[in-house]
Amino acid sequence: MSARLEHKVAIVTGAASGFGRATAIRFARERARVVVVDLDEQRGSETIEEVCAAGSTGRLVVGDVSALDVARRVVGEAVEQFGGVDVLVNNAGIAQDDARDTWDAAEDTWDQLLRVNLRSVYACSRAAIPVMLAAGTGAIVNVASIAASVCTGGAAYAAAKGAIVSYTRHVAREVASRGVRVNCVSPGFMRTPMTTGERLGLDEAQQEERMLAFGQRVPMHRTGSIDDVADAILFLASEEAGYITGQELIVDGGYVVR
Numbered sequence: 001m002s003a004r005l006e007h008k009v010a011i012v013t014g015a016a017s018g019f020g021r022a023t024a025i026r027f028a029r030e031r032a033r034v035v036v037v038d039l040d041e042q043r044g045s046e047t048i049e050e051v052c053a054a055g056s057t058g059r060l061v062v063g064d065v066s067a068l069d070v071a072r073r074v075v076g077e078a079v080e081q082f083g084g085v086d087v088l089v090n091n092a093g094i095a096q097d098d099a100r101d102t103w104d105a106a107e108d109t110w111d112q113l114l115r116v117n118l119r120s121v122y123a124c125s126r127a128a129i130p131v132m133l134a135a136g137t138g139a140i141v142n143v144a145s146i147a148a149s150v151c152t153g154g155a156a157y158a159a160a161k162g163a164i165v166s167y168t169r170h171v172a173r174e175v176a177s178r179g180v181r182v183n184c185v186s187p188g189f190m191r192t193p194m195t196t197g198e199r200l201g202l203d204e205a206q207q208e209e210r211m212l213a214f215g216q217r218v219p220m221h222r223t224g225s226i227d228d229v230a231d232a233i234l235f236l237a238s239e240e241a242g243y244i245t246g247q248e249l250i251v252d253g254g255y256v257v258r
């Protein structure tokens with residue numbers, strides 16, 4: 001079987017860590033050339049090294065993907081270096097803290113969560129879609145969350161993720177006749193630095209305890225891996241999903257239907 005993204009050019013936002021990095025590497029194994037975008041230059045460079053180690057090539061753009069000028073710079077880099085944009089993965093995002101009453105979040109917190117998690121999807125899509133329409137082909141995969149469907153993650157985070165699902169459907173409908181597909185993946189409780197608690201200062205034993213507790217809430221009795229999400233993103237980005245658009249693929253071990 002030939003590589004699933006042979007001759008394709010992909011942009012992956014938030015690819016210095018977690019799902020984004022796993023997706024960039026997974027894409028590289030399928031021969032895509034990858035533009036990695038992140039705020040974190042050091043870890044973004046490490047992703048590029050892994051993309052090259054996987055047998056492909058990539059470029060790093062450092063910047064905030066919620067800004068339209070950055071989004072346009074990213075698309076410009078893909079076109080200039082690799083000749084186009086076939087796949088856009090809008091993955092960059094930030095978590096809301098676990099405070100109980102998240103409706104009471106400060107205005108800055110609300111604005112930041114909506115800007116990074118939602119505006120970034122709009123900005124990168126707005127920059128990339130004209131290139132895809134001109135080529136008559138393209139696939140966008142947005143990373144939402146089960147927070148769009150069930151109460152987890154905080155009110156502002158859930159509002160942003162729910163909006164991604166609606167935005168996905170709407171844009172998919174608008175561009176369907178012109179060769180561009182738009183879908184989203186909604187991960188459940190997955191093991192990444194966003195969920196383990198390492199950023200909250202938990203030691204390794206506490207992180208394991210936290211992940212075990214998450215896993216016990218899942219019908220499959222485990223948390224998911226970054227590769228579970230990368231595989232779903234790859235499917236929606238590839239020709240195998242050529243007749244699928246406007247959909248939300250939930251990757252959660254059955255949590256939403258429990």
Ligand code: NAI
Pocket residue numbers: 013014015016017018019020037038039040063064065066091092093094095116120143144145146186187188189190191192193194195
């Ligand atoms: P992560 O924290 O490991 O990686 C996110 C990356 O995005 C980081 O490298 C960060 O520097 C980058 N980033 C953040 N803001 C940015 C900005 N404004 N511009 C450019 N880069 C930026 O996160 P993880 O867990 O891999 O999450 C990725 C996506 O998946 C997020 O959208 C998150 O909301 C979503 N998600 C995560 C779940 C989980 O269990 N970890 C569950 C459901 C959804």
